[in-house]
Amino acid sequence: MGVNGFEFATATRIVFxxxxxxxxxxxxKSLGGHKVLLVTGRNxxxxxxxxxxxxxxxxxxxxxxxxxxxxxxxxREGTATALAGQCDAVVALGGGSALDAGKAIAAxxxxxxxxxxxxxxxxxxxxxxxxxxxxxAIPTTAGTGSEVTRNAVLGVKDAQVKxxxxxxxxxxxxxxxxxxxLEGAPPSVLASSGxxxxxxxIEPFLSARANPLTDALAREGMMRSARSLRRAVxxxxxxxxxxxLALASLFGGLCLANAGLGAVHGFAAPVGGMFxxxxxxxxxxxxxxxLEVNLRALRARAPSHPALPRFQEVAVLLTGRVDARAEExxxxxxxxxxxxxxxxxxxxxxxxxxxxxxxxxxxAASSMKANPLPLTDEELTEIVLRSR
Numbered sequence: 605m606g607v608n609g610f611e612f613a614t615a616t617r618i619v620f621x622x623x624x625x626x627x628x629x630x631x632x633k634s635l636g637g638h639k640v641l642l643v644t645g646r647n648x649x650x651x652x653x654x655x656x657x658x659x660x661x662x663x664x665x666x667x668x669x670x671x672x673x674x675x676x677x678x679x680r681e682g683t684a685t686a687l688a689g690q691c692d693a694v695v696a697l698g699g700g701s702a703l704d705a706g707k708a709i710a711a712x713x714x715x716x717x718x719x720x721x722x723x724x725x726x727x728x729x730x731x732x733x734x735x736x737x738x739x740x741a742i743p744t745t746a747g748t749g750s751e752v753t754r755n756a757v758l759g760v761k762d763a764q765v766k767x768x769x770x771x772x773x774x775x776x777x778x779x780x781x782x783x784x785x786l787e788g789a790p791p792s793v794l795a796s797s798g799x800x801x802x803x804x805x806i807e808p809f810l811s812a813r814a815n816p817l818t819d820a821l822a823r824e825g826m827m828r829s830a831r832s833l834r835r836a837v838x839x840x841x842x843x844x845x846x847x848x849l850a851l852a853s854l855f856g857g858l859c860l861a862n863a864g865l866g867a868v869h870g871f872a873a874p875v876g877g878m879f880x881x882x883x884x885x886x887x888x889x890x891x892x893x894x895l896e897v898n899l900r901a902l903r904a905r906a907p908s909h910p911a912l913p914r915f916q917e918v919a920v921l922l923t924g925r926v927d928a929r930a931e932e933x934x935x936x937x938x939x940x941x942x943x944x945x946x947x948x949x950x951x952x953x954x955x956x957x958x959x960x961x962x963x964x965x966x967x968a969a970s971s972m973k974a975n976p977l978p979l980t981d982e983e984l985t986e987i988v989l990r991s992r
Contacts, residue, residue: 607815610817610862612817613775613861613862614752614775614779614861614862615751615775615778615779616775617777617778618752618778618780619631619778619780619781620781620782620854621782622783622784622843622846622847623782624781625654625742625780626657628654628657628658628695628740628742629654629657629658629663630661631778631780632658632663632693632740633663635693635740635778636692636693636738637692637693637738638663638664638693639665639666639690639691640664640665640691640693641665641668641682641685641686641693641695641737642655642658642665642668642695643668643670643696643698643705644668644670644697644702645669645670645697645698645699645744646669646670646671648667650697650744651697651698654695654697658695666685666686666689668685670682673876673882674701674704674756674757674758674759676720676758676760676761677761678758679705679712679719679756680712680719682709685709686709686710686713691713692737692738693737693738693739694706694709694710694737694739694740695739695742696739696742697742697744698743698745699744699745699793699797700743700748700750700797700883703742703743703748703750703751704756705756706741707739707741707750707756707769707774707776708758708769708774710737710739710774711756711769711771711773711774713736714735714737714773715732715734719758722771723758723760724768724770724970725765726760726765726767731771732773732774734773736773738777739777739778740776741776741778741779741780742780742782743785743850744785744786745786745797745853746786746794746797746801746849746852747798747799747800747801748797748800748804748883749853749856749857749858749860750857751779751780751781751854752775752776752779752854752857752858752861753775753857753860753861754770754772754775754861755769755770755771755774756768756774757873757876759876760877763877764877764878765873766873766874779854781850781853781854783847783850784846786841786846786849786850787841787846789841791838791840794833794836794837795944795945795946796884796885796887796946798829798836798837798852798853799833799884799888799940799946800883800884800888801852801853802826802829802856802891802937803856803865803869804853804856804857804860804865805825805826805852805856805859806822806891807860807864807865807866807868807974808822808856808859808864809822809823809859809914809917809918810911810914810976811863811864811975811976812864812973812975812976813863813974814914815862815863818858818859818862818863821855822855822856822863823921824855825852826852826918826921826922828848828851829848830921830922830924831848831924832844832845832848833852833940833944834940834943834944836849837944838943863974864971864973865971866898866972867894867898867966867971867975867979867987868891868971870966870967871886871962871988872887872890873966873969873971874962874965874966874969875949875954875962877965878958878961878962878965879952880952880953881949881952881953885946888941889941889946889947889949889991890949890987890991891937892937892938892941893986893987893990894987895933896934897979897986897990898911898975898976898977898979899912899915901980901983902915906977909976915933916928916933918930919931919932919933919936922936948991949992950992959985959989960985962988963981963988
């Protein structure tokens, strides 16, 4: 079978390895940075050692903490902080929220205007025409892969949605992934971010836009996640598990940025806009039912679809058994979610009355376009009800 043409875009440079955080100050300097906006998670003290390293190299910094998932208001505030401090580079250290905030601020500080000028769906959707401020992205969780993607998801409270700023200019100049930064991560964070990463490996592998390069990364990432995620959450992540989870997350980011996602993320964006629900936990709750409904729909309506044998391959990669059947990938994922204590969507406030509105919003989500085949309203409704 021939290969359709494809493109692959990512951060200008990716650095991976334990202890590599020490290289950040020199990297910032080589990018021409003198005054750094240091974007952190809710606890800016975690970035203090890095701030001191920047200072020792003669680089001044202003710290900007991101309390929760980023919003349009937070992007405005961070951009104003960067401009007031005359910052010429951004270093984002934290989970997906801090990285997305850093990417948005770096783009807006360079392009001017308001986030709503550029935001998809609810904004004016204008292109970001100028390169972002030089950005170094350093994940401290193993889930979003945001360090190698070209968008930043922002909540718009008035509209109760999440939408993306998106541009090739938003790809970080350096993605630095140091597995040692996962040490001490709470089990709940490891679980939700790790399951987000797993969904970002499985969905691009089954995607209508899958290509041989993302396939190779997805296979490797699934295998690493399968052997280490449960153990890391339940027993604490040793060095080998930290490396596996960090690579699975990185590979998931590379895959989703270049092959798209599917119904899990098609639902996750509107759920996150409607409820105060962490993205990774939402993806984890949706994954088993979404896989099951997709498999059944493919068998019923598209029995020769190329995604069908891929379900069986996912089962082999997750279970480690060469004779695994397609259904076993669903069983494996469901048992993993139960073992890691993943709550259903009802835990985050979703009621049965919310389902029709959620289905309508999910159908319009960009991620839904890469699902292996279009799902009916009845199938989408079933996914939500079974994920409650």
